[in-house]
Amino acid sequence: xxxxxxxxxxxxxxxxxxxxxxxxxxxxxxxxxxxxxxxxxxxxxxxxxxxxxxxxxxxxxxxxxxxxxxxxxxxxxxxxxxxxxxxxxxxxxxxxxxxxxxxxxxxxxxxxxxxxxxxxxxxxxxxxxxxxxxxxxxxxxxxxxxxxxxxxxxxxxxxxxxxxxxxxxxxxxxxxxxxxxxxxxxxxxxxxxxxxxxxxxxxxxxxxxxxxxxxxxxxxxxxxxxxxxxxxxxxxxxxxxxxxxxxxxxxxxxxxxxxxxxxxxxxxxxxxxxxxxxxxxxxxxxxxxxxxxxxxxxxxxxxxxxxxxxxxxxxxxxxxxxxxxxxxxxxxxxxxxxxxxxxxxxxxxxxxxxxxxxxxxxx
Numbered sequence: 462x463x464x465x466x467x468x469x470x471x472x473x474x475x476x477x478x479x480x481x482x483x484x485x486x487x488x489x490x491x492x493x494x495x496x497x498x499x500x501x502x503x504x505x506x507x508x509x510x511x512x513x514x515x516x517x518x519x520x521x522x523x524x525x526x527x528x529x530x531x532x533x534x535x536x537x538x539x540x541x542x543x544x545x546x547x548x549x550x551x552x553x554x555x556x557x558x559x560x561x562x563x564x565x566x567x568x569x570x571x572x573x574x575x576x577x578x579x580x581x582x583x584x585x586x587x588x589x590x591x592x593x594x595x596x597x598x599x600x601x602x603x604x605x606x607x608x609x610x611x612x613x614x615x616x617x618x619x620x621x622x623x624x625x626x627x628x629x630x631x632x633x634x635x636x637x638x639x640x641x642x643x644x645x646x647x648x649x650x651x652x653x654x655x656x657x658x659x660x661x662x663x664x665x666x667x668x669x670x671x672x673x674x675x676x677x678x679x680x681x682x683x684x685x686x687x688x689x690x691x692x693x694x695x696x697x698x699x700x701x702x703x704x705x706x707x708x709x710x711x712x713x714x715x716x717x718x719x720x721x722x723x724x725x726x727x728x729x730x731x732x733x734x735x736x737x738x739x740x741x742x743x744x745x746x747x748x749x750x751x752x753x754x755x756x757x758x759x760x761x762x763x764x765x766x767x768x769x770x771x772x773x774x775x776x777x778x779x780x781x782x783x784x785x786x787x788x789x790x791x792x793x794x795x796x797x798x799x800x801x802x803x804x805x806x807x808x809x810x811x812x813x814x815x816x817x818x819x820x821x822x823x824x
Contacts, residue, residue, distance in 0.1 A: 493517060494734050500544040503575055504537050505568045511535035511561065518609045518710065520636040521739060522732045522767050523550065526604040529628065530554045531590045531621070531637070532611030536565030536583070540572050542607075543583045545733075548576075553603075555586045555596060562587055591617050593624040601630050604767060608637035610708070613663040618670075623677040626715055632766045635679070635713040640690065641667040641795055643705040653700055661692070664706060667795055679713040681758060683742040686710045687795035687802075709795035712742065714762045721761035725752050725775040732771055739771075743798055744791030747772075 493501075497519055501509075512535050523545045533539050533554025542552045556562050565585045573581050588596025590611065606625050615621050625635045642664040656662035665673075674682050690706040692698050730736045730749030740746045747753055752775075755763065763772050792798045 496734050497541065497545075500541045501537070503544065503572075504540045505571055508535045508537050508540060508564060508568055511564045512537040518607045518636060518638045519545070520605060520607065520634065520712070521735055522771060523605070524733065525549045526767065527602065528552045529593075529598065529603045529606045531606060531608035531625070532556055532614070533565065533585065534558070534561045536568070536585065538607070538609060539565070539583050539585070540568070543572065543578075544576055546582065548578045548582055550582060552583045553586060553598070554583070555588050555590065555593065555598070557587065557589050559587065589615075591615055591620040591624060593628050598628050600627050603628050604630055604633050606633070606635045606637070608635070608639070610639055610660055612637060612639045613660050613665065614657070615663070618665055619673045619677065622673050622679065622713075626677045626679060629715045631715060632769075633715045634766060635715075636710070637713075638708060638710040640664040641670065641707055641709050643796060645669070646704060650700060650704070656697060656700065659697075661690075661697075661701065661706060667707075667709070667793075670711065671793060674713050678715065680716050680718075680762060682711040682713050682793065683744075683759075683762075683791070684709060684711055684793050684795060684798060685740070685742050687743075687798040689799055705796065707795045707799060709798075714766055716761050716765040718761075721757055721764060722776075723754065723756050724760045725754050726760070726763060727752055727773040727775070729771055729773065732768075742791065 497517070518538070519542070523542065524547055526546050527550065528542055528546060530539050530542070530552065533556045536554055539552045539554040543550075546552060554565060556565075562585050569581050569583060569585075572583065586596050586598065588598075590608075594600060606629060612618055612621055622635070629635065640660045640663075642661075643666070645666045646662065646664065650656055650662050653662050671682055674680075687707050687709040690708055692701060692706070726747070728739055728747035728749050728751070732739055736749065738746060738748045741759070745753065745755065745759060760774075763769065764774060792801065
């Protein structure tokens with residue numbers, strides 16, 4: 462089965478990041494903020510060495526939140542997030558690979574002592590990302606779910622999204638980075654063990670993500686970033702043919718449908734690390750104190766999520782002028798975003814999404 466193959470790949474075949482066979486990811490998608498770099502420096506070296514993650518997935522406004530990391534691997538991101546949610550928050554990591562979980566659990570006490578916490582705010586669960594409630598995770602219990610290049614490793618993406626929706630609280634968010642392809646992949650590619658293990662064989666056609674998200678109840682996915690993935694391994698490239706791949710980050714929210722009207726919002730500048738300017742997605746960037754007109758979808762997300770207290774909301778036609786204007790449609794196609802970025806700054810949209818030195822893509 463796929464699960465057995467992936468377990469074997471990440472538990473036995475890979476003992477270090479340098480063991481990966483492709484360069485599906487090569488560089489960070491965006492510069493890592495200083496406060497996150499500092500948090501990563503405090504993670505134990507063995508945890509970092511056994512980490513096979515693609516890039517870095519850190520949403521904003523985390524203090525006091527309950528976070529779930531899908532495919533948490535050796536726990537690097539969990540220990541970094543542990544510092545960002547604070548002692549009153551909590552981070553749960555779920556992974557199916559025993560060897561990875563053993564590394565993660567070994568260092569719980571070390572990190573709690575390092576962070577000065579009286580009791581652990583991190584826990585690790587063995588289980589499958591398609592079966593979160595079966596693994597003992599409660600419905601409607603998490604503020605945020607993150608996933609870092611792991612959903613593509615699942616044989617049942619719809620069930621992953623449905624389970625994520627189930628364990629999120631109302632107003633909660635699934636913020637995740639993954640690999641997407643330019644069309645539906647062939648069976649030959651999907652059943653190629655190395656391509657699957659290296660995050661390409663299980664890549665979703667990006668249009669299928671939009672459909673699956675809607676089917677399970679999420680708000681329409683908001684595209685945050687996208688980066689081209691290049692495959693320099695000729696043997697693998699021959700199997701892949703004309704398919705193209707990107708690494709992309711989307712945010713999906715569990716918020717009510719309809720009823721929210723477009724409006725004007727003012728960001729108050731209180732979110733840690735993005736005090737001056739908060740890039741919500743590739744369409745909306747909120748500068749502190751500036752009035753911005755948002756469409757119905759974003760208005761619904763901001764009013765019903767953890768961001769509600771970080772904005773002042775004004776009805777259409779408020780004191781700063783009319784907001785009943787038509788909003789330009791945002792980009793949801795990651796390949797379109799890559800082209801857009803390339804036009805703005807030639808050469809900037811190439812590369813992958815990794816924060817490691819080698820070809821690391823997944824956990």
